[in-house]
Amino acid sequence: MPRLSTPRVERRRRFRAKLVRWFRRHGRDLPWRRTRDPYRVLVSEMMLQQTQVGRVVDFYARFLGQFPTIEALAAAPPARVREAWAGLGYYRRAADLHRLARVVTADHGGAIPADPDVLVRLPGVGPYTAGAVASFAYERAAPAVDTNVARVLRRAFHPRAAGAAGDRRLRDTAAGFVRRSGPSAWTFNQALMELGALVCTARVARCGSCPVRRECVTGMRDRGER
Numbered sequence: 001m002p003r004l005s006t007p008r009v010e011r012r013r014r015f016r017a018k019l020v021r022w023f024r025r026h027g028r029d030l031p032w033r034r035t036r037d038p039y040r041v042l043v044s045e046m047m048l049q050q051t052q053v054g055r056v057v058d059f060y061a062r063f064l065g066q067f068p069t070i071e072a073l074a075a076a077p078p079a080r081v082r083e084a085w086a087g088l089g090y091y092r093r094a095a096d097l098h099r100l101a102r103v104v105t106a107d108h109g110g111a112i113p114a115d116p117d118v119l120v121r122l123p124g125v126g127p128y129t130a131g132a133v134a135s136f137a138y139e140r141a142a143p144a145v146d147t148n149v150a151r152v153l154r155r156a157f158h159p160r161a162a163g164a165a166g167d168r169r170l171r172d173t174a175a176g177f178v179r180r181s182g183p184s185a186w187t188f189n190q191a192l193m194e195l196g197a198l199v200c201t202a203r204v205a206r207c208g209s210c211p212v213r214r215e216c217v218t219g220m221r222d223r224g225e226r
């Protein structure tokens, strides 16, 4: 049976295609984008919570130099982990990451789980981080909706989304874009995040230079088309 193609489906197909094309040209070359190692991906995600990319890059390399594996981190005394985190702030993240390393080595044989439903039960891991690790380390078809991604999806598809119901809607939309596991799930989630970091930012929506402005409700309004 032929696949149904409605204007909504078509718009989302174009949104995805243009976003991915833009990301391939303009996405930043960040160290955690060069790896699928679950431990490295997890460390980057914990560090990126509440800290800018530019600051994380140096800390990330230094931290992994000191704790190159999850076993090394699990075996370290808490004071050493805290010391390695010094300067990044929000030390709670370091304590959570350390506890997580101990749980994963004790209960999961040192293998960071791939299933978001299992990941989310680990210390310091919320729905976003669970989706990000599943997608960025294992290329699973999992949505990864942080504040950047939520903002893009809200502006692009659901400008009136608010509250818990709005959050669910955004998450469902994000999930609809990543139905199949594999490199395309990784790329789409990275691309959406990158658009929110570089173009559709909290401070300003640069609709005039946005690759998906023709597929975005806010972008269309900006051009007087709605």
Ligand code: SF4
Pocket: 152, 155, 156, 199, 200, 201, 205, 206, 207, 208, 210, 211, 212, 213, 214, 216, 217, 218, 219, 220
């Ligand atoms: S067109 Fe504007 S509002 Fe829409 S995603 Fe691009 S920058 Fe954001």
